Amino acid sequence: MAGPAGLTPGDAGDPAGRATILDVAAAAGVSRQTVTRAMNGMEGISAATKKRVLAAAEALAYRPSRFGRGLVLGGEQQLGLIVDDLRNPYSPALAAAVVRAAAGRGWNVMLADIALTGDADRMVEALGVQTDAVVGYFGKRAPEWIALLGSVPVVELDPSGPVTGAAVHLDPGDAVERLVEHLLAAGVRHPVVLDAAGPDLPSRRATRMRAAFADRGLHVAVEPVAEPTAERAAAATERLLRQDPRPDAVLAFNDVMALGVLAACRRAGVDVPGEVRVVGVDGLPLGALVAPALTTLEVDVDEVARQALDLAVGMVAGRTPRSGADAERTVRHRLLLRESA
Incomplete structure (x- = not known):
């Protein structure tokens, strides 16, 4: 890359030893103004020059100064x-x-x-x-x-x-363990996990839930849902409710999907939690406003x-x-x- 031999970040006077705009200009063999144009996507320089400046900036781990950028973005x-x-x-x-x-x-x-x-x-x-x-x-x-x-x-x-x-x-680990202990003590024997479909199935959440049940001698079916939405979860729940044996607990990938499970159970006349227990993940405030109020694995955002x-x-x-x-x-x-x- 063009520029004076032996140049190191901070040679241009930054007391913290960070790379400065002058370091980048020297390394790329351009002016300070050209660096400013390249870093801010401005017109007036060629694509090749911009590429050379950005490569020099990356090599020097250069970040534009807050003073200069503050002219556009404000001082904060x-x-x-x-x-x-x-x-x-x-x-x-x-x-x-x-x-x-x-x-x-x-x-x-x-x-x-x-x-x-x-x-x-x-x-x-x-x-x-x-x-x-x-x-x-x-x-x-x-x-x-x-x-x-x-x-x-x-x-x-x-x-x-x-x-x-x-x-x-x-980390939902401890909460999952407590949940599984609670569900088993309540008599759950046919739980199902509604998982959000993705490139890797089952998800880490579903894997953790299934492992917690398996550690206690109970197999859990994992049902993938094409999208993590209430509508998709409701449709999947309608299918599950027609199975024999019917699930007696549905653990959803997130609270939004759990709300879809609740809606499907209500339309089918299935009592929650009397016949099917429903659990979500996230702890959305909305879960406290539905009836029945949603049990969830809450995360403090x-x-x-x-x-x-x-x-x-x-x-x-x-x-x-x-x-x-x-x-x-x-x-x-x-x-x-x-x-x-």
Whole structure:
């Protein structure tokens, strides 16, 4: 790459030893103004020059200064939040918790919904340009999207694969054990897990539930549902209620699906919890408003947001490593017993 030999980040005067815009300009053999144009997607430079500048920036782990970017984005630091489908009430609940936590630290939040956008890659890449750190649900595409974000600190929420950086894990293990003990003590003998269909079946939640029953000598059927929606879950429940033996407990992948189970049971004249016990996961406030009130494995989204912000702010400030045990936190679900079980 063109530029003076021996140049290292910080040679241009950054007291923290971070790469500066002058470092990138020297490495790419261009002017400071050209770096600014390339980093901000402005016109006036060729595609080849832009590519060379971005490659130099990536090699030096360069992040645009808050002073320069503040002319466009404002002086406060920006947090990118990636959610998976705002139509699921869990996503806006999490987003609200993140906004509250971020506001308490003087950060703004930029939201990206990877399920509803037509070009998720472009949206993720844009967050990398416009934010100081990114948190959210990356799913199976975590490796490629984290690569798109470049040097931006990233905190994965509930990672579905190997963790390459910082993460907040959601652990339902203890809550599942308590739930299974409760259901067996109540006489459940034919439970079914309604699982959200995906590239890897069964899901980790379904696997954990099935294992907890198996440890106690009871086989559990796992019924995949094409989409994690109330409508799909209701249709699957209608089929299950026609089986012999009929399930006496339905454990849904999330609360939204559990609401669909409740609706199907009501239409079929099946008493809940007298004939079938119903359980969800997430702890949505809506679950307390239906009749019967929904038993669920609740996760504290405010705690998830606090842990994620703590990691993100720590990484930006250089206090927290970007990977390893010190860059991972765990938030545990709790069993919230209500009328449906």
